[in-house]
Amino acid sequence: MQLAILTDIHGNREAFEAVLDDVAQRGIGGIVLLGDIVGYGPDPEWCCDRAERLVAEGALCVRGNHDNAAAGAAESMGGLARRAMDWTIPRLSAGQKRFLAGLPMTAATGETLFVHASANGPKDWNYVTSDLKAVGSFRATTARVIFCGHVHVPLLVSRDLSGTVREQGFRAGFPFPLLRSRRWLAVVGAVGQPRDGLPQAGYALYNTDSSELTFRRVPYDNGTTAARIRAAGLPEELALRLMRGE
Amino acid sequence: MKRPYKGLEIDGFTLGEQLHAGGFATIWEATNPKYRTPLVMKVPTILDGDDGPTIVGFEVEQMIMPRLTGPHVPRVMGTGDFDVMPYIVTEKIRGGSMLTTFRKAPLPLSDLLEIAARLVDAVADVHRQGVIHLDLKPENFLQRPTGEMVLIDYGLSRHDRLPDLLAEEFRIPMGTYPYIAPEQYLRARNDPRSDLFALGAMIYELAVGRPPFGVPQRLKGVRRRLWRDPVPPRALRPELPEWLQEIVLRALEVDPLRRYQTAAQLAFDLAHPQQVKLTRRATKLKQDGWLQVFDRWREVRRIRQFQAPDSVASQMASVPIICVAVDTAPEHEELAQVLHAAVKRMLVIEPDARVACVNVIKTARIGLDQMTDDRGNNLHVLRLVQLKHWATAIDLPEERLTYSVLEGPDPGQAILDYAAQNHVSHIMMGARGHSTARRYLGSVSAQVVAEAHCSVTVIRQTEKRPGPAQAPGEGMATSGREAAGEVAA
Incomplete structure (x- = not known):
């Protein structure tokens, strides 16, 4: 089965729609959302409702730190994130907050684990930014393949039979075999706020039968999103970074 | 982890005789009711403990082989995971090794x-x-x-x-x-x-x-x-x-x-x-x-x-082989010149290309062909001389220009065969214009475009725009405007 894995949508309706359109053209068997549906972006309500509908249709969804904060939990956040969160919270309905608060911290299918941040202590929201930072996740679970988000920069790490954990280079757009002799951790790039220098929305396709992973990028109308961030009175940096992918 | 032996059954495959025992792997005959062709199974010999090179080498093989296709690679029927028994099953190639x-x-x-x-x-x-x-x-x-x-x-x-x-x-x-x-x-x-x-x-x-x-x-x-x-x-x-x-x-x-x-x-x-x-x-x-x-x-x-x-x-892309099919017939001299210019332009984009000029002598399907002209000159040699003459002004060192005169009853097929046999990456040829006969009998360039396994560029002489099925008055008006344009230019 082909899974579409989306993460860090961050209230960016245009990017979310573009990715879902791309997904719809690819014969997908299931959708997984790795959290952070809201925060930063100008459309938290729409993204929240769309995610809830996807879940009702069978998608898996785990909770991110921004979802947690939007639902009322005390989360420590950077200045920019905090200002956007203070703008976001009053916009969400009680139902939307209930949906976000009800999301599980992890989800699993077969040999695969889904989590927003590092799998060791998911509530600590640790960033997996290198092979070294991935070691803890491999220790915390027996899942062969771990998918997470939170970083906004895609990363692929393998752990081989001898226990060596190593970062693996990959090329976006090409299927990458997640060798069955190894365990893998993939950080999926952000839909709504990419930070790897490419402004296109990122997501991943994972074929559970052939164990092949493809990181994909989808262009979307980031100019519109930026304009709406400005119109909403959200910080200018949030608009600029969408244009540059940083 | 399982070890292979005669009679072992795994994922539908049954092992037969051991065919070969090397330093890193053993090769076994294998059968599976799903396949009628004889199969072989390769199983890496993994020593106890840390046997990095063998494991990684086999991982590489398991990763690459299923992605390859065609007659020059063995077809892969199955691979096995390391947690049970790593293996690769392929078709058995009947001929021996070199x-x-x-x-x-x-x-x-x-x-x-x-x-x-x-x-x-x-x-x-x-x-x-x-x-x-x-x-x-x-x-x-x-x-x-x-x-x-x-x-x-x-x-x-x-x-x-x-x-x-x-x-x-x-x-x-x-x-x-x-x-x-x-x-x-x-x-x-x-x-x-x-x-x-x-x-x-x-x-x-x-x-x-x-x-x-x-x-x-x-x-x-x-x-x-x-x-x-x-x-x-x-x-x-x-x-x-x-x-x-x-x-x-x-x-x-x-x-x-x-x-x-x-x-x-x-x-x-x-x-x-x-x-x-x-x-x-x-x-x-x-x-x-x-x-x-x-x-x-x-x-x-x-x-x-x-x-x-x-x-x-x-x-591979940096040093392409470009096959240029040249028609040396006198009535297509102008087209040959246009093709010549196009090849020179192509060499600006592809400065390291090798150019293989070909010309086809069309032979009859049945019966003997006369391969000499009326005065007894060898047709083959004649065409070769014409081909070389056509290519003289193409500014390439001789080792990057070759000339071949092909023969066949079907010129399009002759060009296609040559391109396939010589790993040609691009074919360039002229289209000999529109005629009713060509439209119904098919043209050589159309056949090559349709069937080639590489890129094909078809060169056409720029013609006057045809005015199909126009009322006489409109046609007149069009040509009138063109004439006016020329005057203005």
Whole structure:
């Protein structure tokens, strides 16, 4: 089965729609959302409702730190994130907050684990930014393949039979075999706020039968999103970074 | 983890006799009711504890082999996971390995050329699919009963679009000592021209009966080939043609940049021996003198690596073979000139392209053809002269221009066959205009466009715009406007 894995949508309706359109053209068997549906972006309500509908249709969804904060939990956040969160919270309905608060911290299918941040202590929201930072996740679970988000920069790490954990280079757009002799951790790039220098929305396709992973990028109308961030009175940096992918 | 034995059943496969036991793997006969063709299963021999090289090599093989297709690779039927028993099941290639043939070397020239061409074809096909083999040797070529060589054992290979697990884990040169390229000694694993060096070493061995650099037992012996040139084949077997020595020694150049740049180019020279450009390599009968060798040794001591291409695909694209089909008939002279100009423009974009000019003599399907004109001139020679005349103003060194006169009842098919056999990456040809007859009987260029396995550029003389099914008045108006435009311009 082909899974579409989306993460860090961050209230960016245009990017979310573009990715879902791309997904719809690819014969997908299931959708997984790795959290952070809201925060930063100008459309938290729409993204929240769309995610809830996807879940009702069978998608898996785990909770991110921004979802947690939007639902009322005390989360420590950077200045920019905090200002956007203070703008976001009053916009969400009680139902939307209930949906976000009800999301599980992890989800699993077969040999695969889904989590927003590092799998060791998911509530600590640790960033997996290198092979070294991935070691803890491999220790915390027996899942062969771990998918997470939170970083906004895609990363692929393998752990081989001898226990060596190593970062693996990959090329976006090409299927990458997640060798069955190894365990893998993939950080999926952000839909709504990419930070790897490419402004296109990122997501991943994972074929559970052939164990092949493809990181994909989808262009979307980031100019519109930026304009709406400005119109909403959200910080200018949030608009600029969408244009540059940083 | 399971170990293989006769009678073992796994994932629908049943093991038969053991066919081979090597250092790193065992090969077993296998059957599966799903497949009627005979199968073989390769199982790595994993020692207890940490056996990194064998495991990673097998991971690489399991990753690369299922992605390859075509007659030059074995078809993969199944792979097994490491947690039960790692294996790869492929079709069994009925013919044996090239090892028996190599034991009979030196071979007669005609046999040698046929085998060499087939070896190169197989490598060209694997390169086309983005894979560098990096362990070419006689044992790794099996010949199908139909003649095609099948390349096996991808444990050291590298795929353009897959991670190079071996480079990450090991820092030792990997390969088979008699055939390994100098840059492989320097740990490079990203140059398709390494395979061309190994092919050169194999063709050398077929020609003279021994490998060019002996059979080094230790790595130190491999290093020598960075400065010491092999004994020229013609010194060992004087009746070998100069062009063959040229081809072999060019493939064995130390610097990859001085070798053939693609397997297709090597195949092309093997197929057009009379047009191989001969250099000093062709005529030398002795190894280089000590002074020259000493100079090379001093130079090479400092070299840590040779420049490698970005990818197999980019290397292949950088030196394309462009086939230009030229119609030399007098009534198409203008079209031939337009085609000529288009080829020159193409060479601006593709400065390293090789241009293969072809002309087709159409023969009758039934009966004998008269291959001489009324005055007894050979038609073949005549066409060749015309072809060369057409190409004179194309500003290319002679080794990058070749001329072939093809024959066949179906000119389009003749061009298509030539393109396929010679790994042509681009065909350029003229379209001979519109006529009712062509529309219904089909044109040569349309056939080539429809059936070619490479890009095709069709050149047309810019014609006056036709005014189909126009009322006479409108037609007049159009031409009137054009005339006015001309005046204005």
